Amino acid sequence: MSHNTIEINQRMNRFDSHESVWLFGYGSLIFKADFPFIERRPAAIQGWSRRFWQGSHDHRGTESAPGRVVTLVPEEGATCHGMAYLVTPEEFAHLDHREKNGYLRLATDIAFEDGSMHEGIVYIATMDNAAYLGPASELDIARQIATARGPSGPNSEYLLRLAQALRELGRHDQHVHAIEAHMEKLLTENRN
C-alpha cells in the first residue's frame, strides 16, 4: 500500500449520512485537536495496544530519516485509552489529509466512562503500509525519536506530549511511558 491513504479513506462512506460521528484518538489526536468538534470525552477501545511502530515521513520525520509515531496493534484482552471527539462527517476531509501517511479509517465500538458505547471511527496504520516500521526495543525507539524531526516539529515533542496527555487522562501506558523514561535519560546524558 502506498504512503498516501487519502483516496482509500474517501471511499469509506459508512458514516457520511450521519449528522455526527465519534472519532477515537489515541496518539496526536489526544493532544492536538486542530479541528472543530461538538464534544470530547475520554474513552477506550478494546482489543488494541498502542505502539510506536509507525514511521512518519510527513510530520515527525522525513523520507530519509523517518520518525516514529503510534499506531494500534491487535492484542486480545488489551484496552487502549484515549480521547473521543464528536465531529460532523465533513471533518474527515481534513483528518484524512492529516493521517495520510499510512492510516486507514476503521469502524470500531468506542466505550465511554459512563458505560455507554457508540460506533465510531479510529485511524489505524496496519503493517502492510509502506511507512510501517514495526517493533524495536523501547530504548532503540527512544534513540530514533530523539534525533528525528519533521515539518510538524521534533519527534521527541510528539512522544513527550502524548505521555503527558495520557497522565492527564489518568492512564499509564507501559510502552509509551517506558520510551519517555529512556528519552529523558538520553536528554540528560546529552546535556552532560
Ligand code: SIN
Ligand atoms: C491518533 O492519534 O488517533 C492517530 C495517530 C496520530 O495521529 O498520532
